[in-house]
Amino acid sequence: MKHIYFIFSSILIFSFFTNCGGNKGLQEHAPTKFQDAYTTMENSKLNLHIPVTVIQDSRISLDSVYFRGMKSALVQNEELPNEYVAEFNIKDSETVMSADPREEYGNKAPQKPQESPFDIESNEAILVFSQDNQRKYYKVSDITDRN
Numbered sequence: 833m834k835h836i837y838f839i840f841s842s843i844l845i846f847s848f849f850t851n852c853g854g855n856k857g858l859q860e861h862a863p864t865k866f867q868d869a870y871t872t873m874e875n876s877k878l879n880l881h882i883p884v885t886v887i888q889d890s891r892i893s894l895d896s897v898y899f900r901g902m903k904s905a906l907v908q909n910e911e912l913p914n915e916y917v918a919e920f921n922i923k924d925s926e927t928v929m930s931a932d933p934r935e936e937y938g939n940k941a942p943q944k945p946q947e948s949p950f951d952i953e954s955n956e957a958i959l960v961f962s963q964d965n966q967r968k969y970y971k972v973s974d975i976t977d978r979n
Contacts, residue, residue: 858950860925860968863892863961869975880957882906882972885914891964897972898958899947906959 841955867883880899887894897918921943922960930936948958952971961971 841976843942850862851923851933855968858958862970863887863894863959863963863968869957872978876921878922880918880920880975881909882905882918883912884915884916894959894962895962895967898946898952898960899975900920900954901945901947903946903948904943919952944961961969 840942862888865885867885869880869882872879872881878900880897882894882897884894888905890933894916896903896905897919899918904920906916909915909917921940937964950958950969950971952958955975957972957975959972961968961970
């Protein structure tokens with residue numbers, strides 16, 4: 833009887849700890865109302881635009897986004913306050929290579945790849961946001977390219 837109690841207790845404790853680790857899962861409901869997300873190319877940068885219809889600034893903060901193997905901060909667009917933009921440095925056509933280090937001064941470091949914590953397709957992104965001081969994740973789908 834003691835063995836059954838021990839096995840049952842072990843299973844119960846194990847399931848408790850594995851369920852606590854599941855808090856990092858994707859949210860089923862969007863933290864705010866979005867319009868269709870899209871990308872644009874500007875020189876050597878890929879910009880991911882996430883238009884927001886309604887957001888409760890006091891409860892929700894859009895932090896960053898994982899997209900196409902990279903991570904970037906989300907910044908509120910100054911010209912369009914209802915739009916957040918993430919910049920990804922995908923190619924550097926303006927890199928200066930020279931024996932003189934002073935000529936290479938303006939070169940930007942390439943953006944390091946950073947995998948998403950979840951499996952996503954090339955037209956999806958993982959939005960990292962804070963809600964009531966808790967970090968959460970939401971998958972943005974059907975991202976289109978506008979060039």
